[in-house]
Amino acid sequence: MHQLEREAIQPHLQGRFEDMLLAVEQHPAMLVYLNNAQSFGPNSRFGKRRKKDSMRT
16 A cells, blocks of 8 residues: 555645546556456355355365
8 A cells, every 4th residue: 555655646645636536546556456357245146156155165
């Protein structure tokens, strides 16, 4: 998170919020964090199936 703050947030503190928001959402750390291919909701079909599978082992 420190790299995100240093590279995307701090340079835009005195500028427009829109510019900071774009810098944050395009930063590689945020792209990894927001990767929907690897994140899922606990109540989604995949989340329920994964929970069920983990209870079997």
